[in-house]
Amino acid sequence: MLRRPVIATALAIIALIIVLLLVSLAQEHKHLRSVQEELGRTNQQVVKLEKVIGSLKADLDTAQSQLKEKEAHEQELTTELEKTKKETYSQLAAAKEAHQRQFEAITNEATKTLSESEKRVADLTEHLKSISAQVEQATSERDAAQSKLTENQSQLEAIQNELAKVKEATEEVKAKAAELEKAANKANDAEAERSKLEAALDQANADIERLKSELEQQKATPPEQGNSVLQPPAEASPPPGE
16 A cells, blocks of 8 residues: 555656756757757858868968068068178278279378468468558558548638639629729710810811801992892701701
């Protein structure tokens, strides 16, 4: 009798275990499906990544090829640079030597020129001293000449003042001479008029004397018969200028 409850319990436990297993199996199946779906998506991403990796690998190969070419070109450039550096150093050494010789020649020439210049400067200094002495003498002479010129200018101003006075007096004399000349012209005109008047007066006196003489002759001569009426004296001629 005791075995039946135990068996029933065991069966119940077994049934429970089976149910749990079924539930777990269902969950595992669902999880597996989800995993499979995720795996499919992952495979797709892997395919895409493989394509990208392939493209990157191709780019890497291209880059490596270009890098090798650049390394080869760089090696060529390095070789050419070394060759150019050697040639440049050689040319620089030759140019430096030539410049050194030229510098020495220029230095020697400059030293010679400097000596000549120093000698010339000394000569010029002596000449400058002589010129300075001449300038001082010329300055003294100029100052004396300036003083003399100032004195002459004073005398010239005095002479100019005198000349101005003389010129003014000359103008006055000229004015008086012009007035006198006008007066002389008037006097000459008056003298000419007086001469005319004197000539007319002389002519009138002569006519009067002539008439007096004729009148005396008529008084002294008896009158003729039939000529009882005296002839009137001749009409006196008018004085000149009338």
